[in-house]
Each structure stands twice: as C-alpha cells, then as structure tokens.
Amino acid sequence: MSVDKVKCIKCGQEINRYDVICPNCNKVQGKSKVCPDCKGRILASEKVCPICGNKKFKKSKLIIVIIAVIIICLLLAVALQKVINNEEIISEKMNVDNEQAIVIKDVLEDVGITTINEIERDESLDDYYLNGGTDKGYRIAFRGHDTNSVPDTVIINITKDGKILVIKEPMGDVLYENDKVLNKIN
Numbered sequence: 001m002s003v004d005k006v007k008c009i010k011c012g013q014e015i016n017r018y019d020v021i022c023p024n025c026n027k028v029q030g031k032s033k034v035c036p037d038c039k040g041r042i043l044a045s046e047k048v049c050p051i052c053g054n055k056k057f058k059k060s061k062l063i064i065v066i067i068a069v070i071i072i073c074l075l076l077a078v079a080l081q082k083v084i085n086n087e088e089i090i091s092e093k094m095n096v097d098n099e100q101a102i103v104i105k106d107v108l109e110d111v112g113i114t115t116i117n118e119i120e121r122d123e124s125l126d127d128y129y130l131n132g133g134t135d136k137g138y139r140i141a142f143r144g145h146d147t148n149s150v151p152d153t154v155i156i157n158i159t160k161d162g163k164i165l166v167i168k169e170p171m172g173d174v175l176y177e178n179d180k181v182l183n184k185i186n
C-alpha cells in the first residue's frame, strides 16, 4: 500500500495522497473517481490508484480505443455494402450489365441519390417522349422509403441499350436529361 503524503490545496495540512477531502478543512481536492479494483474514491487525475496500486486505468482506455476502431470498421463495411448493393439492385431490377449499372449509379449519385431502397418497373411510364420509343420507365425509391413515397422516389427512363434518357421527380423537376444534370434532389 502506497501512502504518499501531499499537501491540502487549501490549508496546506499534510494529508494522504488518496484523500479526496482534506480531514482538516474539508476542502475537496479535485474531481474524483472510483478505483475499479479497491472501490476506493480517489482523485480523477491519478494514473495509478494510490490506495491499492491498480494500474488498470490505461488498459481500460486502450480497450475503449479498440472498441471504437471495431465500430468504425463495421460502419465502413456497412457503407461499402450499400455502394455494392446499389449496383446490384440496378443491374438486377433494370436488366442492365455491370458497366451500365455503374454509370446509372454514378448519375443517380450526381442528382443526390446515394442509397437506393427499391426499384420498381412501371410500364405506364414507358415511352417518355410519347413518340413510339422503346425506352422503359422505372421508379427508384431512396432515403429509406419505398416507391409509395412520392417525395422519396424518382422516375428514370432508360433505352433498351441501358442508356439513361431522363431522371425526374414524379411531380416536379427534371433532374437529368440529354446527359446533363439539371437539378438535384432536395
């Protein structure tokens, strides 16, 4: 047991180093914490418990750092998974190859859509220019919603070669047309 002596910050009386309160003048010596080993109340600034000699404070910090790193890695993995999922859902639901799916994904990102939740084929949207075209219409839902949520859905028409003709909000602005981003999702 280490019983170093220190001086009270108020009255100057010699007191035990682990005294959080001065026995002479009752002055609190600073912020305190409980030693996880001996459960003694000691000053928060102590790196080693002056009562029992516990040196575990640094180790617990290391554990917190390790846990934080693991959590960050998991979040990165989830984010990466989402990017991969976007391409997969585009290529699967819109019947395009991988390369076209990446182009569509990139253009969607350019208009402000980073996470796709649902893609739904909608034949009533086909032939966007009503000129007998063979382009196909789809509804793409994002921001965690399905295609029933109009503010969180865009309409996209692609040619049979997988090229984007237009992306528009169901009741609003054209976001992309003629290979150009015209507006972004709010």
Ligand SMILES: [Zn+2]
Pocket (backbone or CB within 6 Å): 008, 009, 010, 011, 012, 013, 022, 023, 024, 025, 026, 027
């Ligand atoms: Zn004192």
Ligand SMILES: [Zn+2]
Pocket (backbone or CB within 6 Å): 035, 036, 037, 038, 039, 040, 049, 050, 051, 052, 053, 054
């Ligand atoms: Zn202790």
